[in-house]
Amino acid sequence: MSLLLDNEFKPLPPDKCVDTEAFLEAVSHLPSFFDCLGSSVFAIIKADITGNITKIKTAYLKDPQKFVTLQDLLISEREAQADKWPLVGATLALMWLKRGLRFIQILLQSLADGERDANNPNSIRVNVVKAYEQALKRYHGWLTQKLFSMALLAAPCRSNFLKALSKGEDVGEEDCLAKVRQFLENFTPTVDAIYEMYTKLNAELSYTV
Ligand code: EIS
Secondary structure, eight states: OOGEEEEEEEOOOOOOOOOOHHHHHHHTSSSGGGGGGGTTTHHHHHHHHHHHHHHHHHHHTTTTTTSSSHHHHHHHHHTTTTTTSSSSSHHHHHHHHHHHHHHHHHHHHHHHHHOOTTTOTTTTTTHHHHHHHHHGGGOOOOHHHHHHHHHHHOOOHHHHHHHHHHOOOOOOOHHHHHHHHHHHHHHHHHHHHHHHHHHHOOOOOOOOO
């Protein structure tokens, strides 16, 4: 499993604070997944996500003992750059990264739930559109929405997408979806916790790009 079981997210502790090092390790495997999707439009998305991860990692490595949790990082940036925060550093990078993670979560959940277009059962269009509308669309102006339309045209069919999730192996659809569900068990609470942290710290911005 390239996206999934090779790099499962850690269970969330009771205080819901996300461990920075474990989070960075888990998300570091995501960008390479885009290579198996083919089209060059995915290279733009890969570059964006890779940039976010590098920014968070660079901030973390300045003082790993101080920035044990993602919340430690945000609070430290808020203190250091009160005038510009949250439009700075790891706070901004994680704000965008979490939206990409939410997109992936909704897409995988929708596939795991068996949501399909009855007239086109081997298409993941309904699943991708649902994820886009809920996670990203409101932050995109018309040009970026056009980019999404291009990515949508280049999206693989359901069977190839599930195969890509299984590292190209020919595992059965049900086996793959069972692993998707297992992956979501820790992934979803982690993404939820990051969203809650942004709400709690009043760090969410709603500008469009
Ligand atoms: C942010 O980007 C930067 O990330 C951030 C900082 O520079 C900030 C400044 O305002 O901008 O402009 C980017 C935005 N990022 C803002 C847009 C990039 C291209 C988006 C194209 C549309 C994406 C649609 C996805 C369609 C996928 C179809 C999939 C079919 C299978 C398993 C698939 C997973 C796909 C995951 C997609 C995640 C997309 C994430 C886009 C995030 C976004 O909108 S900073 O940089 O602070 O680090 O310097």
